[in-house]
Amino acid sequence: MSDLALTLARIQFGFTISFHIVFPAITIGLASYLAVLEARWLQTKNTVYLDLYHFWVKLFSLFFGMGVVSGLVMAYQFGTNWAGFSNVAGSVTGPLLAYEVMTAFFLEAGFLGVMLFGWNKVGPSLHFTATVMVAIGTLISATWILASNSWMHTPQGFSLVDGKIIPVDWFKIIFNPSFPYRLVHMVIGAYLATALFVVASAAWQLLRGKDNAGVRKMLSMGLWLILLLAPLQVMVGDMHGLNTLKYQPAKIAAIEAHWENKGEEATPLVLLAWPDIAQEKNLFSLEIPVLGSLILRHSLTAQIPALKEFAPQDRPNATIIFWTFRIMVGLGMLMILLAVASTWLRYKKQLYQHKPFLRFATLMGPAGVIAILAGWFTTEVGRQPWVVYGVLRTVDAVTPHTTGEVALTLGLFVVIYLAVFGMGMVYVLRLVNIGPKSGEALHGDAISIAPTEGQAFALAPEFHPAAKSTSNKEDH
DSSP states (O other), X not given: OOHHHHHHHHHHHHHHHHXXXXXXXXXXXXXXXXXXXXXXXHHHOOHHHHHHHHHHHHHHHHHHHHHHHXXXXXXXXXXXXXXXXXXXXXXXXXXXXXXXXXXIIHHHHHHHXXXXXXXXXXXXXXXXXXXXXXXXXXXXXXXXXXXXXXXXHSOOSEEEETTEEEESOHHHHHTOTTHHHHHHHHHHHHHHHXXXXXHHHHHHHHXXXXXXHHHHHHHHHHHHHHHHHHHHHXXXXXXXXXXXXXXXXXXXXXXXXXXXXXXXXOOOEEEEEEEETTTTEEEEEEEETTHHHHHHHSSSSOOOOOGGGSOGGGOOOHHHHHHHHHHHHHHHHHHHHHHHHHHHHHHTTOTTTOHHHHHHHHHTTTHHHHHHHHHHHHHHHHHTTEEETTTEEHHHHSOOOOHHHHHHHHHHHHHHHHHHHHHHHHHHHHHHHHOOOTTGGGSSSTTOSSOOHHHHTOSOGGGOHHHHHHHHHHHO
């Protein structure tokens, strides 16, 4: 197989998974958000929470559907484009993906119908249970997927027999050294991406002059979550980095654009540079002395491994992951800035009126998704040239298609994905532009988009939970 065909196969997988990862990430966050909204409604009987639930469940259903569709393609690609990987490592990754289907997907599918359509067919407690089960299902799904991916980075619990990976210890396979860090880092990232999406939606409504209790609640809840999770993500990221330094030192050296150690000198932190792989140096570099050792070794003197300590064929692409890592970190710093600014504006009682802040919050809407993608590129490109780190090289994992065959399928994927998921995202943004409505919980079916006046009163009040709580307030 030619180098160009291999590159195109990698681009195709990267393209399809980049689309796919966005949808489960937002689904994870929205599922938990919906569970919190319904819990608050049950606790307070404040219909604002129920209105928000009925608004966001529409977007959840869209993201869930697009995630399922885009996920099917990923499974087929293992057989069509990565037959070598399936042949060598399928005995590990196959069961892990099957466990995800049997535990997470079945759980989500089993309760999703109740969650979307069961408001007038089951009681409030059972409906809340369904919402919680869907939220738990999304987290279980993330657990299995991250277990499989993490094992590819830090493989253990197997033996090689006739060139094939044979599972020996499933506990070690699942709970491999990088798994807990990756799982926590990804779940927090999903929650942050969702919180930023919710906050941006609310800020957009406020900028348009649509100021109501639901919009304010969206903004407030999302900002509190960002304030809690953004600094926590920095700490988790630091621990993840230390774990990566231990098991994938070449990746860290590439992320830091650190080509060689100079005597006993501590490792500097390279803020900005352009790593030149061919010349094995940075064409320019802005550095802070010692800070690299302090961050990565928690020491003022200890050095980190340098790229020149590894054979050229064993190094990842430093140019790519140097910049994707800094995009992720830079957006993380902006998230912290957003959270700190919101706290100050709360104190000044200007949170919902400060237009420069609301514009900033709106622009930060896609920041969580971009940070996830940048982090994912850093992780996966940084694993190269290995598919299973230290065990199976990427060049040995790919199916030997011709360049023309891979180029054709890549082109078809680009056209179809941009058309199908492009229309899906336009539909999502259209809903966001409409925003939540007061009394939305009374507007018929939970996932209808624009119910008519007749539909709004089609349900008898005594059978609708929002109507019940409203009636109780009027009676008292």
